[in-house]
Amino acid sequence: MPTDAAAPSPVTATHCPYCSLQCGMGLRAADGAPGGLDVVPRDFPVNRGALCGKGSSAPALLSRRLRLTEPLIRRADTGRLAPATWEEALALVAARLGSVREEHGADAVGVFGGGGLTNEKAYALGKFARVVLGTSQIDYNGRFCMSSAAAAHQRAFGIDRGLPFPLEDVARTGCVILVGANPAETMPPAVRHLRELRENGGTLIVVDPRRTKTAELADLHLAPRPGTDLALALGLLHLVVAQGRVDEEFMAERTTGWEAARAAVMAHWPELVERITGVPVPQLRAAVGLFCGTPDGMVLTARGAEQHATGTDTVGAWINFCLATGRAGRPLSGYGCLTGQGNGQGGREHGQKADQLPGYRKLTDPAARAHVAGVWGVPPDSLPGPGRSAYELLDALGGEVRGLLVMGSNPVVSAPRAAHVEGRLRALDFLAVADVVLSETAELADVVLPVTQWAEESGTMTNLEGRVLLRRAAVTPPAGVRSDLEILNSLAGLLGREGTAKGFPADPEEVFEELRRASAGGAADYAGISYRRIEAEDGVFWPCPEEGHPGTPRLFLDRFATSDGRARFVEVTHRGPAEETDGAYPVVLTTGRVLAQYQSGAQTRRVPELRAAAPGAFVEMHPLLAARIGVGDGDAVTVTSRRGQATAPARVTSAIRSDTVFMPFHWAGEGRANTVTNPALDPVSKMPEFKACAVRVEPARPPG
Ligand SMILES: Nc1nc2c(c(=O)[nH]1)N[C@H]1C(S)=C(S)[C@@H](COP(=O)(O)OP(=O)(O)OC[C@H]3O[C@@H](n4cnc5c(=O)[nH]c(N)nc54)[C@H](O)[C@@H]3O)O[C@H]1N2
Ligand SMILES: Nc1nc2c(c(=O)[nH]1)N[C@H]1C(S)=C(S)[C@@H](COP(=O)(O)OP(=O)(O)OC[C@H]3O[C@@H](n4cnc5c(=O)[nH]c(N)nc54)[C@H](O)[C@@H]3O)O[C@H]1N2
Numbered sequence: 065m066p067t068d069a070a071a072p073s074p075v076t077a078t079h080c081p082y083c084s085l086q087c088g089m090g091l092r093a094a095d096g097a098p099g100g101l102d103v104v105p106r107d108f109p110v111n112r113g114a115l116c117g118k119g120s121s122a123p124a125l126l127s128r129r130l131r132l133t134e135p136l137i138r139r140a141d142t143g144r145l146a147p148a149t150w151e152e153a154l155a156l157v158a159a160r161l162g163s164v165r166e167e168h169g170a171d172a173v174g175v176f177g178g179g180g181l182t183n184e185k186a187y188a189l190g191k192f193a194r195v196v197l198g199t200s201q202i203d204y205n206g207r208f209c210m211s212s213a214a215a216a217h218q219r220a221f222g223i224d225r226g227l228p229f230p231l232e233d234v235a236r237t238g239c240v241i242l243v244g245a246n247p248a249e250t251m252p253p254a255v256r257h258l259r260e261l262r263e264n265g266g267t268l269i270v271v272d273p274r275r276t277k278t279a280e281l282a283d284l285h286l287a288p289r290p291g292t293d294l295a296l297a298l299g300l301l302h303l304v305v306a307q308g309r310v311d312e313e314f315m316a317e318r319t320t321g322w323e324a325a326r327a328a329v330m331a332h333w334p335e336l337v338e339r340i341t342g343v344p345v346p347q348l349r350a351a352v353g354l355f356c357g358t359p360d361g362m363v364l365t366a367r368g369a370e371q372h373a374t375g376t377d378t379v380g381a382w383i384n385f386c387l388a389t390g391r392a393g394r395p396l397s398g399y400g401c402l403t404g405q406g407n408g409q410g411g412r413e414h415g416q417k418a419d420q421l422p423g424y425r426k427l428t429d430p431a432a433r434a435h436v437a438g439v440w441g442v443p444p445d446s447l448p449g450p451g452r453s454a455y456e457l458l459d460a461l462g463g464e465v466r467g468l469l470v471m472g473s474n475p476v477v478s479a480p481r482a483a484h485v486e487g488r489l490r491a492l493d494f495l496a497v498a499d500v501v502l503s504e505t506a507e508l509a510d511v512v513l514p515v516t517q518w519a520e521e522s523g524t525m526t527n528l529e530g531r532v533l534l535r536r537a538a539v540t541p542p543a544g545v546r547s548d549l550e551i552l553n554s555l556a557g558l559l560g561r562e563g564t565a566k567g568f569p570a571d572p573e574e575v576f577e578e579l580r581r582a583s584a585g586g587a588a589d590y591a592g593i594s595y596r597r598i599e600a601e602d603g604v605f606w607p608c609p610e611e612g613h614p615g616t617p618r619l620f621l622d623r624f625a626t627s628d629g630r631a632r633f634v635e636v637t638h639r640g641p642a643e644e645t646d647g648a649y650p651v652v653l654t655t656g657r658v659l660a661q662y663q664s665g666a667q668t669r670r671v672p673e674l675r676a677a678a679p680g681a682f683v684e685m686h687p688l689l690a691a692r693i694g695v696g697d698g699d700a701v702t703v704t705s706r707r708g709q710a711t712a713p714a715r716v717t718s719a720i721r722s723d724t725v726f727m728p729f730h731w732a733g734e735g736r737a738n739t740v741t742n743p744a745l746d747p748v749s750k751m752p753e754f755k756a757c758a759v760r761v762e763p764a765r766p767p768g
């Protein structure tokens with residue numbers, strides 16, 4: 065090698081900015097590359113060097129052309145957003161939120177956070193709402209994501225961690241039932257664990273109304289009508305009982321509540337379940353045969369099973385199924401939820417949820433309030449009580465809630481009944497949005513604050529396995545943007561008492577050190593985790609109560625996290641979707657994702673290669689339905705519900721049930737799926753019913 069060759073620039077070991085897999089990647093400065101960075105493979109257990117196209121193209125969004133680089137203020141004279149200085153913008157946010165608070169009370173100011181924010185940001189945002197604004201009105205987009213699984217976890221196991229085991233364990237179990245999850249499009253590098261499962265002799269069952277790329281990998285695909293998973297889970301457990309395959313010993317030693325749960329199970333005999341779900345009885349029997357035919361098994365759910373007004377009970381029914389078969393609380397077996405957003409796990413632990421304090425503590429628990437108030441240096445009585453859940457908060461905008469700060473979400477595209485939500489946002493006295501790009505929600509704001517991105521700042525994320533990870537800054541942000549933590553620090557200074565800003569350091573590691581103390585003794589205990597340890601060990605699993613503690617990759621091996629150490633069966637019975645089909649709305653709409661776009665699309669729709677791969681919305685439908693309404697592949701169709709309508713080209717395929725249509729939700733405008741969706745909420749988790757509503761499907765322009 066010539067000695068005068070320039071040394072290769074150093075590689076920063078970090079993680080992808082997008083989903084909960086948090087694939088490991090390396091970033092290296094490279095002149096001329098999009099965003100000035102090359103993505104290089106990095107070995108990390110969940111992805112082993114592989115990335116999907118979103119991860120490998122992520123630096124593109126660092127480019128100044130695609131993102132915001134100066135604050136914007138809506139000018140009174142023109143009604144348009146125009147560039148402003150940071151001092152003007154922050155002073156205006158503080159003045160307007162302050163005056164809403166003075167006129168209408170602290171609860172008239174709301175905060176809407178996101179599961180993509182780092183632990184430090186989520187923690188600081190929750191503290192900012194309670195300590196500086198004094199409001200109870202804070203919630204976040206994670207309510208739309210994994211809240212049903214979280215509620216069911218708490219109920220059955222006494223703790224909520226998405227996966228109770230490392231993802232790699234999936235490859236070594238005997239049978240995996242994947243319910244309402246399409247990792248081939250939503251977490252592609254994770255599919256290798258499913259392939260290895262099959263190479264090792266294990267089997268895969270996929271439950272999805274569509275024959276997805278994931279379903280194509282399966283040994284058995286069950287295609288229920290959307291919104292009937294609860295009956296399906298009860299029906300499979302019925303067969304387990306009828307065939308004498310329950311694990312009596314496990315139930316006696318490690319669980320409570322089976323007697324009460326049993327009645328509903330026995331009422332769901334196979335023929336009834338076939339009638340409700342559309343899954344033929346022989347397939348139900350085959351599923352039980354595969355699952356019970358090996359010593360270990362796992363059930364993993366994602367949004368297809370959870371985003372229903374019955375989501376918590378549906379997950380509860382699948383947990384019952386695992387408990388009755390003894391597939392829990394031991395190695396290579398268990399129930400798990402595939403969390404979605406980059407920090408979907410950590411984002412739900414540190415206080416941006418309406419009812420919660422850091423460390424997964426309850427806001428209504430006096431001991432929790434005293435502990436956290438002590439760390440924050442405020443009287444426990446000064447902390448507000450629980451506030452509204454995400455949709456309820458959005459629905460109250462312009463009414464009881466008159467000012468809002470959004471950090472890390474784009475509800476104009478992603479909230480259910482989106483046209484209504486957009487109207488509520490417009491009805492606010494004042495809206496401030498902190499974002500990387502001018503999202504559809506930022507377009508409605510009075511003030512837009514441009515923030516730094518993942519490669520430009522450090523912070524911790526907790527992935528779907530409960531593994532706490534560190535992202536390190538790899539490049540200097542452009543002048544003109546500031547970090548979310550800097551913004552909270554400035555606003556705390558402007559809105560709080562003298563000295564308040566000191567409690568909101570802009571340095572992420574300083575925030576993390578406080579988070580450790582605030583979480584100590586809580587369910588999600590980070591006390592023993594430090595930046596140094598995460599770097600040295602490439603991630604630490606919580607709970608980790610002390611420096612010398614190794615972390616906890618596998619939960620529940622000795623006991624569950626309930627007071628008596630036993631897992632609880634829950635009494636659940638089938639309810640259908642909140643909105644059943646009828647003569648006027650005869651088809652079920654379900655919604656979800658495509659590989660190349662992420663969430664509301666605010667980020668990925670701006671990346672050229674992703675836009676090219678997935679340019680717009682579509683309506684997936686069966687040839688029988690297409691023929692009945694007289695449309696061909698590519699023809700524009702209108703999907704109408706009681707909330708509104710969306711128009712997009714038909715994508716005709718026999719891979720979907722003929723009574724169901726599917727739309728991805730990544731786009732705004734006339735293809736916006738959420739104009740149509742139903743905001744019916746799960747009574748426990750307050751999760752909206754994104755995955756089933758009654759619609760009419762017609763040619764966009766009647767023929768002739
Ligand atoms: N490409 C991409 N990847 C992502 C994201 C993204 O936006 N784009 N987002 C991330 C986030 S935040 C999340 S939450 C995850 C979500 O990850 P997934 O849950 O895998 O994604 P979805 O496409 O929402 O839903 C999964 C499947 O549920 C099926 N489904 C619909 N209705 C029902 C039903 O009633 N019952 C059953 N059993 N299945 C049903 C759909 O057909 C779909 O194939 O993905 C993460 N990864
Ligand atoms: N119909 C239907 N609707 C759904 C779903 C569905 O399956 N069907 N899924 C739901 C689910 S699971 C989810 S998770 C939600 C997600 O929906 P959204 O909350 O809208 O998710 P994103 O598009 O990721 O929005 C994140 C926004 O924050 C910005 N951002 C990214 N990083 C940061 C940061 O560090 N700081 C700040 N200040 N901003 C940042 C991004 O540019 C983007 O504008 O959508 C839900 N909506």
Ligand code: SF4
Binds near residue numbers: 083
């Ligand atoms: S699977 Fe998720 S974490 Fe991995 S590269 Fe793709 S978006 Fe990023």
Ligand SMILES: [Mo]
Binds near residue numbers: 208
């Ligand atoms: Mo999500």
